[in-house]
Amino acid sequence: NAGVTQTPKFRILKIGQSMTLQCTQDMNHNYMYWYRQDPGMGLKLIYYSVGAGITDKGEVPNGYNVSRSTTEDFPLRLELAAPSQTSVYFCASSYGAGGGANVLTFGAGSRLTVL
């Protein structure tokens, strides 16, 4: 089992460019999440999904878009990159919403720099 796989691990973007961060999980988890973590800060929720075809905004969705066409994949799209989007992005998944099912498993992270 690979768990949660994120690509790319590192990327440098110029202001105004767009890109997609890929996230895939092989655990048949229903719930998937995108977080960003700025230096010395906690994780902020960008978007989340409770199943294929369903997505919803988190705390900091502006400048991002997501889709969930399959259970396995949850890509994060950055449109018109800005320096404020320089951060480490983590994708995570969990099986369900109750009890021991809602433990998060994280990918290794994607470090994005916008210059």
Add this chain to the structure above:
Amino acid sequence: RKEVEQDPGPFNVPEGATVAFNCTYSNSASQSFFWYRQDCRKEPKLLMSVYSSGNEDGRFTAQLNRASQYISLLIRDSKLSDSATYLCVVYNFNKFYFGSGTKLNVKP
């Protein structure tokens, strides 16, 4: 008001010490509670879930006080390998909210 608040530390302790971290959460309807550990430049990993009756896993003890909306983590007999940032996490209606983390440095 932040969903989850933690003392950022750092806590600098000698090996063998006992150290306690605290966390408060703002939403009384929160459903599940966790402590995650994050090493430098790595992803967070689950340390332990926190149950209402309190629970222990080896040297780690977690407590939850729903009335005060307060979560704690106690680490006994600290090891050098315990040096990390400890994240308090609260689950509420499909979303996980993270505190900013408490940094622990265990010194020889």
